[in-house]
Amino acid sequence: MSLLTAWQFLVDLGHDEPNPLQVNRHVPVELDGKTVLVNGAAGGVGHFAVQVAKLKGARVIAVASGKHETLLRELGADDTIDYTRTTPEDVVRDVDLVVDAVGGPTTGRFLRTIKRGGALFPIFPLGFSEAEEANKLGVTVSATQVRSNGSQLAELGRLLSTGAIRPVTDSTFPLAEANKAHERAARGHIQGKLVLKVL
Ligand SMILES: NC(=O)c1ccc[n+]([C@@H]2O[C@H](COP(=O)([O-])OP(=O)(O)OC[C@H]3O[C@@H](n4cnc5c(N)ncnc54)[C@H](OP(=O)(O)O)[C@@H]3O)[C@@H](O)[C@H]2O)c1
Incomplete structure (x- = not known):
């Protein structure tokens, strides 16, 4: 997103x-x-x-x-x-x-x-x-609010899979510890994204 x-x-x-x-x-x-x-x-x-x-x-x-x-x-x-x-x-x-x-x-x-x-x-x-x-x-x-868009996501998926765009992970948490992800977010100064692992 x-x-x-x-x-x-x-x-x-x-x-x-x-x-x-x-x-x-x-x-x-x-x-x-x-x-x-x-x-x-x-x-x-x-x-x-x-x-x-x-x-x-x-x-x-x-x-x-x-x-x-x-x-x-x-x-x-x-x-x-x-x-x-x-x-x-x-x-x-x-x-x-x-x-x-x-x-x-x-x-x-x-x-x-x-x-x-x-x-x-x-x-x-x-x-x-x-x-x-x-x-x-x-x-x-000017500003806008992001909207889901399948064809754009497919295009962005290609850019991610070729490495043309790289996602950066700040930290990873199991889904059961989603509260810790919120605590991390609340501390601010995030580098990239927080990841929740479902499996
Ligand atoms: N319009 C939309 O559709 C849309 C979609 C997504 C998000 N948003 C909004 O966009 C904003 C950003 O979201 P995000 O997910 O990117 O947040 P984020 O991951 O928390 O990133 C915020 C970044 O700003 C930096 N920062 C904090 N204070 C700063 C300052 N004074 N000057 C420069 N950098 C500063 C933080 O690190 P450092 O301080 O360490 O540099 C952090 O890396 C949020 O308000 C969110 O609600 C809007």
């Missing part, structure tokens, strides 16, 4: 269902040759967004805490920013697209990192309140 989310935000929406998060339809933007900043780059959605943007020809700046730097470079990030040491919106300018996989009320801080004509895609857009500023700056802000 996390990879499908990254795909539907970045490559192909894949459905015509009404968008519960905004009036207009979410439209992905060109990635080839563009500069894309991914915030929350080591998390479930973020680590896939980094790889999808790279696969589609973008230069990627990955923002995460420092412990994820090696992994993010392995996944293809061209530059990394450790947000615990450097505030990304103080040092980044003129990117084409910000994918904010943290999102929420603070997502508007990225508006000043984006060039006129660029876009901000908050994966969790609730709380965004700078629509007027975005308008002034000529930045499109």
Whole structure:
């Protein structure tokens, strides 16, 4: 679902269902040759967004805490920013697209990192309140809610099986210990995905 989310935000929406998060339809933007900043780059959605943007020809700046730097470079990030040491919106300018996989009320801080004509895609857009500023700056802000899509999942399955996109596992728990997975999730700073083993 996390990879499908990254795909539907970045490559192909894949459905015509009404968008519960905004009036207009979410439209992905060109990635080839563009500069894309991914915030929350080591998390479930973020680590896939980094790889999808790279696969589609973008230069990627990955923002995460420092412990994820090696992994993010392995996944293809061209530059990394450790947000615990450097505030990304103080040092980044003129990117084409910000994918904010943290999102929420603070997502508007990225508006000043984006060039006129660029876009901000908050994966969790609730709380965004700078629509007027975005308008002034000529930045499109857009979000969508992931929807199941069989043909997209088949395509993504092929990308996973060839290794073109790699899922990263933070930790694995037996289904009977799903509570421990919740405890791990509650501690935050996840690298990739949590796995529940059914058998
Ligand atoms: N629109 C949709 O359809 C859709 C679909 C799926 C998920 N979502 C939403 O997307 C959000 C992300 O989901 P997820 O599964 O990717 O979460 P996640 O796996 O918990 O990842 C969050 C990542 O953000 C990093 N992070 C935390 N604070 C940060 C900060 N201030 N700056 C930069 N990175 C920070 C964390 O690690 P470090 O702090 O160690 O870097 C972690 O790797 C959630 O709000 C979820 O509800 C929306």
